[in-house]
Amino acid sequence: MPCRGHHHHKPRSLSELAARLRGGAKKFTGPRKAVLEVLAAHPHPMTIKDVHSETKSECDLATVYRALHLLEEMELVKRFDFGDGIARFELLAEGDDGHHHHLICTECSDIIEIEECFTESLEEKIAERSGFKAVTHKLEFFGICPDCQKR
Amino acid sequence: MPCRGHHHHKPRSLSELAARLRGGAKKFTGPRKAVLEVLAAHPHPMTIKDVHSETKSECDLATVYRALHLLEEMELVKRFDFGDGIARFELLAEGDDGHHHHLICTECSDIIEIEECFTESLEEKIAERSGFKAVTHKLEFFGICPDCQKR
DNA sequence: AAACCAAATGCAAAACGTTCGCAGCGCGTT
DNA sequence: AACGCGCTGCGAACGTTTTGCATTTGGTTT
Ligand SMILES: [Mn+2]
Ligand SMILES: [Mn+2]
Ligand SMILES: [Zn+2]
Ligand SMILES: [Zn+2]
Numbered sequence: 001m002p003c004r005g006h007h008h009h010k011p012r013s014l015s016e017l018a019a020r021l022r023g024g025a026k027k028f029t030g031p032r033k034a035v036l037e038v039l040a041a042h043p044h045p046m047t048i049k050d051v052h053s054e055t056k057s058e059c060d061l062a063t064v065y066r067a068l069h070l071l072e073e074m075e076l077v078k079r080f081d082f083g084d085g086i087a088r089f090e091l092l093a094e095g096d097d098g099h100h101h102h103l104i105c106t107e108c109s110d111i112i113e114i115e116e117c118f119t120e121s122l123e124e125k126i127a128e129r130s131g132f133k134a135v136t137h138k139l140e141f142f143g144i145c146p147d148c149q150k151r
Numbered sequence: 152m153p154c155r156g157h158h159h160h161k162p163r164s165l166s167e168l169a170a171r172l173r174g175g176a177k178k179f180t181g182p183r184k185a186v187l188e189v190l191a192a193h194p195h196p197m198t199i200k201d202v203h204s205e206t207k208s209e210c211d212l213a214t215v216y217r218a219l220h221l222l223e224e225m226e227l228v229k230r231f232d233f234g235d236g237i238a239r240f241e242l243l244a245e246g247d248d249g250h251h252h253h254l255i256c257t258e259c260s261d262i263i264e265i266e267e268c269f270t271e272s273l274e275e276k277i278a279e280r281s282g283f284k285a286v287t288h289k290l291e292f293f294g295i296c297p298d299c300q301k302r
Numbered sequence: 303a304a305a306c307c308a309a310a311t312g313c314a315a316a317a318c319g320t321t322c323g324c325a326g327c328g329c330g331t332t
Numbered sequence: 333a334a335c336g337c338g339c340t341g342c343g344a345a346c347g348t349t350t351t352g353c354a355t356t357t358g359g360t361t362t
Contacts (some may be wrong), residue, residue: 180329213321
C-alpha cells in the first residue's frame with residue numbers, strides 16, 4: 001500500500017476540531033480556536049513563536065505551548081524537528097497520521113513538502129535485523145533553493 | 152559507489168588528532184585531549200553533558216562546548232540530532248564524512264548504528280524535481296529494543 | 303438564568319541546553 | 333626563560349520551553 005501523501009487527505013473543519021476537543025473532555029476555548037485557525041491557514045510546519053504572533057498575540061505564549069501539546073497528544077497536530085532546536089507544528093487532516101518529510105533551504109528557510117516516504121521497507125529491514133519493534137523514523141532534507149542559488 | 156559504513160574506516164590516533172589541531176594553528180590542550188579521549192572510547196553519539204562528566208569534570212562545561220564546536224568545524228567530529236533538543240557528537244575516523252544513521256530505543260535510549268544509507272538516490276530525485284542544490288538529509292530511526300519489549 | 307466546578311488562562315518565574323564576555327592561564331614559539 | 337596569542341574557567345546571559353499559582357471561563361447542573 002503506497003503512501004498517497006498527506007495533502008491528499010481532506011482537512012478538518014473548525015467545527016469538527018471543536019467537536020474533537022469536546023469529545024475528549026477538553027474545552028474549545030478562544031486561544032485554542034485562534035491557534036487552530038492559524039495552523040489551518042498555513043501549509044507548512046510553523047514555529048510556536050510564529051503561531052503566537054499570527055494570533056496577533058490574542059493569547060499568551062505559554063497558552064500556545066499548552067494548546068499545541070494538547071493537540072499533539074490528541075493527534076490533531078504533528079510535531080516536526082528541523083534540527084535547529086525549535087519545534088514546528090502542522091495541522092493534521094482527517095485520517096492522516098502526518099508522516100511525511102520536508103526539503104528545507106538552509107539559506108532562507110523556504111520549505112517544500114515531500115509527499116512520498118520511500119523509507120518504509122528500510123524500516124522493516126532494520127526492525128527485523130535489530131529485534132526492535134514499532135520502528136519509526138524522522139527524515140528531513142536540506143539544500144539550497146533556486147532563489148538562493150542566484151544570490 | 153555504495154557506502155561502506157563509517158565503522159569500516161580506521162580510527163585516528165590521539166597523536167594524529169593532536170597533529171591535526173596544531174596543523175590548523177590550534178592548540179592541543181588538556182581539555183581538548185580529555186574530550187577526544189572520551190569520544191574515542193565511545194562508539195555512539197554522546198551528549199555534551201556526558202562528555203563533560205566522563206572527563207571527570209577536569210574542564211569546564213563551556214570548554215567542552217567550545218572544543219566540540221572547533222572539532223566539528225575541523226570535521227573531526229560529527230553532530231547528530233535525535234530530536235530531543237540535545238546535541239550529540241561522534242568522533243570521525245580518517246576519510247569518513249560521518250554520514251550515517253541510528254536506531255534509538257525510545258524507552259532506554261539504547262543506540263544501534265545503521266551503517267547503510269539507502270537515501271542517496273532519493274536525494275538526487277528530490278534535488279532534480281525541486282531545483283534545490285547540495286541536498287543532504289538527516290535520518291534517524293526510533294523503536295523499542297528487545298530488552299524494553301520484555302518489561 | 304444562576305450557580306457550580308473542573309479545566310484553562312495570563313503572568314511571572316524557573317528550567318534547560320547553549321552561548322558569550324572577560325580576566326587570567328598555558329601551549330607553542332622565539 | 334620569556335613572550336604572545338589562544339585557550340580556559342567562571343559567571344552572566346541567551347532563546348526556547350516548562351511550571352506554579354491566582355484568576356477566569358467553558359460546559360454542565362440546578
Ligand atoms: Mn509538511
Ligand atoms: Mn553513529
Ligand atoms: Zn518517512
Ligand atoms: Zn543517509
